[in-house]
Amino acid sequence: MTRLAIALFAGLLFGAGLAFSGMSDPARVQAFLDLFGSWDPTLAFVMAGAMAPMALAWLLQQRLPKPLACDTFDLPGTTLLDRRLVVGAILFGVGWGIGGLCPGPAVADLAVAPLAAGTFVIAMLIGMGAHRITAK
Amino acid sequence: MTLAAYPHAMPLSGLVGGLLIGLSATIMLLALGRIAGVSGLTARAVGIADTGAPRGVAIAFIIGLPLGAFFVAQAIGGVVAQFPPSASRLAVAGLLVGYGTRLGSGCTSGHGVCGMSRLSRRSIAATAIFMSAGFATVALMRAGGWL
Numbered sequence: 001m002t003r004l005a006i007a008l009f010a011g012l013l014f015g016a017g018l019a020f021s022g023m024s025d026p027a028r029v030q031a032f033l034d035l036f037g038s039w040d041p042t043l044a045f046v047m048a049g050a051m052a053p054m055a056l057a058w059l060l061q062q063r064l065p066k067p068l069a070c071d072t073f074d075l076p077g078t079t080l081l082d083r084r085l086v087v088g089a090i091l092f093g094v095g096w097g098i099g100g101l102c103p104g105p106a107v108a109d110l111a112v113a114p115l116a117a118g119t120f121v122i123a124m125l126i127g128m129g130a131h132r133i134t135a136k
Numbered sequence: 137m138t139l140a141a142y143p144h145a146m147p148l149s150g151l152v153g154g155l156l157i158g159l160s161a162t163i164m165l166l167a168l169g170r171i172a173g174v175s176g177l178t179a180r181a182v183g184i185a186d187t188g189a190p191r192g193v194a195i196a197f198i199i200g201l202p203l204g205a206f207f208v209a210q211a212i213g214g215v216v217a218q219f220p221p222s223a224s225r226l227a228v229a230g231l232l233v234g235y236g237t238r239l240g241s242g243c244t245s246g247h248g249v250c251g252m253s254r255l256s257r258r259s260i261a262a263t264a265i266f267m268s269a270g271f272a273t274v275a276l277m278r279a280g281g282w283l
Contacts, residue, residue, distance in 0.1 A: 131239055
């Protein structure tokens with residue numbers, strides 16, 4: 001129960017941060033990607049604000065024998081660059097540009113604009129499912 | 137705080153909101169030992185991914201996202217969310233984001249916020265690539281009169 005409450009709280013903070021920072025607005029995210037239009041640098045400030053505490057968190061993580069509320073760290077490897085990573089990032093970036101939406105803001109926006117966000121999220125889940133089927 | 141050259145920018149709100157996101161990712165890392173990667177947690181929550189966070193943790197985090205946005209909208213009197221004009225554009229974007237984030241093992245939160253702050257080569261490369269693809273896509277859309 002404790003872990004679920006922690007995860008719910010973390011999700012809530014994340015969603016609040018997205019909404020407060022303007023990142024829940026697809027037009028604003030797209031304006032960051034629009035170098036030849038009326039460029040909006042807000043996303044860069046959000047990234048800086050988010051990476052600052054995380055840089056400290058990674059330093060702390062190296063000193064912790066285990067997480068505070070569970071038994072082991074379960075973290076991805078950091079070195080392997082492969083074709084899947086490159087192609088996946090390209091496809092994601094193209095979709096991000098077309099819609100101005102990545103997964104976090106899309107899910108958070110279900111509370112703000114359910115119809116439009118829901119359309120995107122359903123398509124996103126179909127895309128995820130398509131990867132699962134084809135990646136065998 | 138305003139930026140004269142960019143009248144639409146919200147640098148201070150961006151920084152504060154970013155801090156909340158970073159705090160969330162810190163809690164996920166230090167308390168639950170995981171990356172706060174929304175694409176992976178979403179796939180896990182709906183059962184598309186077989187490995188990753190415990191299912192309950194993923195579901196709880198994903199439910200928290202719209203709740204957090206809802207509370208902020210209540211607190212500040214609404215949140216602007218201007219979407220692309222057509223459902224078909226949303227659908228194409230969603231398909232690409234879903235497939236691409238699974239193939240590339242992450243999105244703006246996992247690779248961008250968590251991976252880059254860890255100085256992960258893999259995440260720095262992924263972020264540089266998806267950002268470049270995003271810039272190129274929007275530039276092409278602008279050139280084609282789609283914006």
